[in-house]
Amino acid sequence: MAEAAVRLDGVKQMIMTTGTPNTSDRGAAYLTECARAIRARVNLPLQAQCEPPDEFVWFDRMKAAGIDSLGMHLEAADPAVRAQIMPGKATVPLSHYFDAFEAAVRVFGWGQVNTYLLAGLGDRLETLVQMSDRLIQIGVYPFVVPFVPIAGTALAHHAAPSSDFMLALYQQIGDLLKRAGMSSADIKAGCAKCGACSALSMFEK
Template sequence: MNTMITKKHQYQLINEIQTQGIRIEGLQDLSVRKGGAGPTDHKAVKIFDDTIMVPVFSQEAKYSPFYVTKPSKMGLAVLKREEETIANVRFIGEPKFYKEVTSDGIPFWKIARLHSKDVLATTVLQNCIRYHEKETSCQFCAIGESLKNDLTIAYKKPQQLAEVAKRAVELDGVRQFIMTTGTPASSDRGAKILFESVLAVTKQVTIPIQVQCEPPDDFIWFQKLKEAGASSIGMHLEAVSNRVRQQIMSGKAGVSIEFYFQAFKEAVKVFGKGNVSTYILAGLGDTQQEILEVSNKLIQMGVYPFVVPFVPVTNTPLEHHPAPTKEFMESILDPLAYSLVKAGMTSDTLASGCAKCGACSTLQSFEKKYVV
């Protein structure tokens, strides 16, 4: 075992592993999430002191220098790069709640999934107005894949979500619930179905909830969502320049960056500093400078810019798009982590959400570098 890996080297290694993925011998025996929103084709793995989502099915992962031989029944394995042993790792196993079914007969695992080690996540509406038109769909999105493969259902009813949340907390000690949604053809852009979902869940169980949707037309939805029990909201820019937004996600780019910023400002008034966040996919074409400029502007407003490496997902138009290099990610995450620490808005200060979980990026690990 390599005992000489310093803390600084650990952040760099985690960043490298997350951009390049891991080759796994006996992959078919592991439970892996394929398709859907969020981290697809990934596996949650504990390495050093962090749990991160690592691509295992992507094109990059097939040629990654990092590999493990078949993990044990407990998910334990030794991570190597070429002949060098890096660390003992543990793949997070299937949660107990997956074995149960709702009162109307739907397996729990089709309603919500375990992300990382302790996050329950669902896509309430597994359809999106933008998905079926090739010209307008977000080219990185795989929201329809899990539905096509019968791994989920098109709409998760509030009662079903409440049942799953209750048991996931009881059986697996899940610590937060993240609800995202495809965008319906209504001006609230998904806020209404999230509101109904949160209301039902909070009647059954007390758990921090993050909702994620496009900015609704009427910002009154922020107050309604907060009153229903959501503790944070994510409204995801994905790309920060108009150039890349038009190129990669022309439908969603119809909602302007200016409108996102108006929504961020109003949402921070309701949810508070840091509990409004946005996902930014590094590697789609925005430059380092563009991402850092927008991120710093967001931080000043109290919005957490959750920058994650773009991972090309199979069966999407960007399947063969290259993942960002480790150098590109480090050139963003390192200064960004410093700005977040300086602003007192680190991942651990947030109530809930992807930025709190942090498993899809090494931003959280870089933050630790600057926390004294």
């Protein structure tokens, strides 16, 4: 199928995500297996997305299977917001994410690891900017995206962030990216490369 997508549709990259599987590897084993199968058929840049696995040796295995970049998504920055919005996922402390980020950057390379930050869930502007700064400093691209309420979900009535909030956020994080020389264009595969959910790439240049 990936072969046909490349040949017939001109697909240039592929993203595989997991959600939150109830396994200690957080889906890394399955992603590794999928990447190996895809890479056996077609030369297509791949991003895998999962939560930090229990053993960081999974990053080496993922890379060896042909995964080019990795997404591990914080979603929110402030521990209090994380606990309120996603009580399950918030049980994984930020310190574990940062250990995983550093280990993943050593394997995938500077700027080839990214994380989703959803603006509008309750994080203050300064908190998101400080978190992005910290991420960029260790080689992780902060993919900042506006929260969009979706009918029928638990957050259907949660307000989306204002345009002014997003503009200020994009400008400040764009400046940090420029200063660091980090760009979504250099990411081999992934959401930041696609960019459809965020206007951040317009502020990197």
